[in-house]
Amino acid sequence: MITLVLGGDVNLQGRSAPELAFAPLSSLLSGADLRFVNLEGPLSGSSGTDIPHKPNWRHSPPEMVTALTAAGIDVVSVANNVTYPPRAALAGAAVLDRAGIAHCGAGANQAEAHAPAILERSGRHVAFLAYTSLCWPVGQEALEDSPGVAAASAYTAYQPDPRVLDVPGRPAIVRTAPVPDDxxxxxxxxxxxxxxADHVVVSMHWGLPGDDLTEYxxxxxxAIIEAGADLVVGHGPHTVQAVEVHRGRAILYSLGNLVFDWPAMRGRHLDGLLAGVVLGDRPRLELIPVRRDESNECVPLTGSEATAALRRVADLSARRDTHVAIGNGVGTVEGLGAP
Known part of the structure; x- marks a missing residue:
């Protein structure tokens, strides 16, 4: 049996005491064997306009890594849309390496970007893989002989509304599908x-803000669950989305934001989830709601606020035929382990 705590999107910048970034969550993080988050933005330092197609974005200073080490974060995904350009991805990876934090989803070439980070606890090995579907189409994906991120791209098509002939102007239906080669x-x-490894966890940076899932x-x-993964953990929309149990294994479509300092996100997309996971013969998944407060500090929700946040997750998950039981500020996902 191995216990994990998984968080969503994390961005670290502008902190005079980064080692305190996760302090309000310490009691939830400390008891796990392994702790994972998506690191939204390389710790490579800023060079003015770091991403030309996203001019208000700034990469994080390397010293922000102390937020992760102080919180005991063991492994991070670096496969996301702001891990750009590739030189920033490699510089950020070097910072993580020096800090002893494992990472997955980017590398010096395609093989390295697609390689798992494998961690061992109590004689059991957990492999973490990471991919991004949100990806600049030129120069960001790792190729056979060039650096970048591990991409899991999707096609987008627009189907006319069935009533467009008699009601002109009705919006098209958006259809998406994974790119077959990816x-x-x-x-x-x-x-x-x-x-x-004994267990496989796959991280996916994908989706759109809001409640609705894309088809891809x-x-x-x-497909990832059917290939043998124990768990899919999603992030990227910056909003909490459904949980689904597929073939007895969990898909967390989006955990939302955790600690998130990018100034453009202040006051927006405040809610997130921490997921507590037990991997083994008797799997278990619990959801703990969190929210960034007026000072932009991420804190656990309690009482009626926690119940309301979990009811929303339960309602979204019911659309995927998955039941989330709510009690004492925790959501428990039912149906795990059944084939």
Missing amino acids: LARVVADVHRARTA QVGYAH
Whole structure:
């Protein structure tokens, strides 16, 4: 049995005491064997306009890594849309390496970007893989001989509304699907990871803000579980989305934001989840709601606020035929372990 705590999007900047960034969450993080978050933005330092197509973005200073080390974060995904350009991805990876934090989802070439981070606890090995569907189409994806992120891209098409002939102007229906070559590569990565580890956790940066899932999210998630992953953990929309149990294993479509300092996010997309996971013969998944407060500090919710946040997750998950039981400020996902 191995216990994990998983968080969503984390951005660290502008802190005079970064070692305190996760302090309000310390009691929730400290008891796990492994702690994971998505690191939204490389710790490479800022060079003015770090991302030309996202001019208000600034990469984080390397010294912000102390937020992760003080919180005991063991492994992070670096596969996301702001891990750009590749030189920043490599510089940020070097900072994580010096701090002793494992990472996955980017590297000096495609093989390195698609390689799992494998961590051992109590004689059991957990492989973490990470991919991003949110990706600049030129120069960000790792290729056979060039650095970048591990991409899991999707096609987008627009289907006319069935009533467009009699009601002109009705909006098109958006249809999405995984790019077949990328899907095949992700599935192959999961198969390989299963041979090297007892458990496989796959991180996906994907989706759109709001309650609704895109079709490609479901397509990737189901294929990853069917390939043998124990868990899919999603992030990227900056909002909490549904949990689904597929073939007895959990898909967390989006955990929302955790600690998030980017100034443009102040006062926006405040809610997130921490997921407590037990991997083993008797799997368990618990959800703890968190929210950034008026000072932009991420704190656990309690009382009626926690109940309301969990009811929303339960309602979204019911759309995926998954039941989340709520009690004492914690949501428990039912149906795990059944084939």
